[in-house]
Amino acid sequence: MLPFGVGAVLDVQGESFVAAGIERWPDLKTPVPSDRLAARLGVKGFYAAPHTLNDRYDQPDRPGVPHVRFPGWLFCGACRSMVRFLREMEKPGEPPVCAACAAAPRLTPMRFVRICADGHLDDVDWWYWAHSRLAPELRDSCTEKKHTWQARRLAFRVADRASGLEALSVRCGATRHDGKQCGAERDLLDILGPQGGHCPGRNPWQRRDENATCGQQVHIVQRTAGNVYYPAVYSALDIPQSAEPPRAEQDAAEAVRGHGCWPLLLDAPDESRADTFRRLIKEDTEAPDSLIDQLVAEATGAPAPTPPAAGPDARKTDLSRDEWNAFDAALLPEPTGEFAVRRGGLGLDGETEEPWAALDEHIGGVVLADRLREVRALTGFRRHSPGGTLVPADTSGRLRWLPATEVYGEGIVLTLDDKRLTAWESDPRVRAHVRGIRADLDASFRGDQLAETAGGELSPRFLLLHTVAHLLIRQLSFDSGYTTASLRERVYGRPEHGQHGLLIYTAAGDAEGTLGGLVRQGEAPHFAETLIRMLEAAAWCSADPLCAEHTGQGFGNLNRAACHACTLLPETSCQTGNTLLDRALVVGSARVPGYFTDVLTASREYAAATVQG
Ligand SMILES: [Zn+2]
Ligand SMILES: [Zn+2]
Ligand SMILES: [Zn+2]
Ligand SMILES: [Zn+2]
Ligand SMILES: [Zn+2]
Incomplete structure (x- = not known):
């Protein structure tokens, strides 16, 4: 809508x-x-x-x-x-x-x-x-x-x-x-x-x-x-005024400020020495440039430079931070009429049988959102191509408001295991693979627009989480009768904000909300089974081997192993216009290990053992 x-x-x-x-x-x-x-x-x-x-x-x-x-x-x-x-x-x-x-x-x-x-x-x-x-x-x-x-x-x-x-x-x-x-x-x-x-x-x-x-x-x-x-639509979820500081970001900032080179960086007499100190800090703390920029700006009072790849508005329009902090908080916020979440789970604690044990190790957690309110605002529109000039919704240029709608709904937040995710991301094959996609993104005229969602520097986890969001929407739709068009994604995949999750939600209701059907799909024990079926489906596409081996398909060649037959969604469900998708990062390929490859292998071994009886 x-x-x-x-x-x-x-x-x-x-x-x-x-x-x-x-x-x-x-x-x-x-x-x-x-x-x-x-x-x-x-x-x-x-x-x-x-x-x-x-x-x-x-x-x-x-x-x-x-x-x-x-x-x-x-x-x-x-x-x-x-x-x-x-x-x-x-x-x-x-x-x-x-x-x-x-x-x-x-x-x-x-x-x-x-x-x-x-x-x-x-x-x-x-x-x-x-x-x-x-x-x-x-x-x-x-x-x-x-x-x-x-x-x-x-x-x-x-x-x-x-x-x-x-x-x-x-x-x-x-x-x-x-x-x-x-x-x-x-x-x-x-x-x-x-x-x-x-x-x-x-x-x-x-x-x-x-x-x-x-x-x-x-x-x-x-x-x-x-x-x-x-x-051009921007949307935000209502979240209660958060008392909880963003943990991961706080930790990273702490590490940077505690680093031996930090005072040297602040006092560096010239650019080249500043670069050296910065590199040492980055190597030890793995803090992204954007965070270091921000901390330097805070410490020196100078304005923080915008990362070059991110475009002028990428920092300003990042609405994901507060939302992620609310979903990821150690103590979830008290429910309100606009935001009611509770911790769920896969129900696999203490499970030793495969593939369940492997799945449990890869998943960070599940949060069920019984109630969400989303406001969608239209800033304007483009014609001829998605990279065309934005015509503001107010063509007179005099107004200080925008047209918007509000919808109420429900959702499932899935997070991946942070440690495993970081380890997978540091694999050189994963980095090399994502570097290729990043080069295509930088060359695309939509790079700035996409950076508003994906972050200034495209990360492996964004691609992974985004692809999982698509696969999960398709699986939920297959299992539960929701149409894919009635489900939407929000990807929380910015490493610089400590993000490692995604939200699948439906927002079509009025203030009465929706019926709870989606949240039930996210409860134990269904949800673990849904995830395993999703991974098995993700390993195969009717357009394979063509789809699996693709080195650039879809808009601006920004997809790899992802096509209409296996991964793409209706435009309204997707935050990035069906770009930046790759099944290989989920289930693996000859060139790159998938985050869930072990789970899929365990699932297949279990299936084979069952058949042999
Ligand atoms: Zn006539
Ligand atoms: Zn004539
Ligand atoms: Zn014209
Ligand atoms: Zn495909
Ligand atoms: Zn998408």
Whole structure:
């Protein structure tokens, strides 16, 4: 569920609309409190609008999220004439109909729109399209108005003899200055893709005087295409004000400050000596650069530099720290109406039989979240590609709030054994393997966006935990009938914050919450069995050996052994757009040991022994 989808194109009973920017919202709106999220996004607060669609945004007194008709070009399925439907032609509550046909059939929106990488959206210039194959002097001799919104005599034709886009054409029914029929016509065979002409620099709800100067290439796409809209959503869980300091981070900071080279680093007369002291501290304490930067800044009062790979906002938008600290606290917080967690377990204490004993050694713990509240805010959207320019939800740039929704739900927190995880991460084969993925990430134009979730420096544990989150969602969905789209992940995989876990949750409910079905799946003894089945499933993909041996698949080649058949999830379930996934780090491969390889081996030996009886 998206917070009102500013900028999204949506079909409503055969009509097509685009949701307007929040500067067009009515005054009647409901506050959605989330202090943490507001602080991170640098806004004063969040508002939700009533869940009604206001498709006539020229009536500001109506409640609901304002939408405007888009595309503005419609056609009649009976007489094929095209109509540019203007705002003054709108009749409240009535769909547009053909004025030329006696039966007044409903008009259908055109299927094609123009977008650019700066996030603009616009109608196709159909007059230009119909005349684009003519010599300029013939084109100029057409008496039809050249401005696309004024053209009156265009027709959207379908040929009987052809199929696909080739069968469709736009034809001009106007006359020329010499009195002859214009008859300019072009089929739509080449319509999809980059096109000439300049971008008008705005979105459909913006007035003509609100446009930006845009030098981007325009692309014609179907209005339902996936690249018309990439929402930028940030979400935060409510957590009680934590009394517990973050343990692991505290320990690491302590180790750095206690190191013999620490005072030398602070007093280092030049860069090269500072680097030497820093390297010694890092080698002994394994503290990441980001933590040392932060401590140096605290000690010297200088501003902490942002790690170069992390991008300007990576530190600011890391919402995972407080959440992880609440889930990982030695003493779990008291339950509230927004956050109720209790310690669970696999029920395997003292177990000596395999594969259960091995599994127990690899798992740190289980925390069951009976109640969670999540606030999802939309900061804006992109078009054309996920790396396009962000268009803010407030296209006027004057507001200090963002649109948001709140949902209540439940979840399962799974943590891995910290010591084992650290040991596995220091294996040179694991490091070498992850170095390759990190290089692809650094080369990707989404590197900065992904760093907000994965951390400034991509770690083996993030890839491992993220892949386990996907595999677990798929297994839970298989075992319990939850759809994969109803489950979501939050990966807590930043070594610099001592993170080593993940949350699988469902958040679809209102303040009454959800029914407890997911939490029951996380209880003993089911959950251990679910994990073993998950590992066995992870070792095999119907696209193997291709999938298992892949050196780069998916967006930006950011996945290794992970494809639709084995690991990927619906986009809404995943924090990273289905990137940074690799089954090899879970179950192992010829090149790299998996964190759970021993458990899988034990499970197979047990199965073989059972068969031999
Ligand atoms: Zn008609
Ligand atoms: Zn013409
Ligand atoms: Zn543009
Ligand atoms: Zn696969
Ligand atoms: Zn994911």
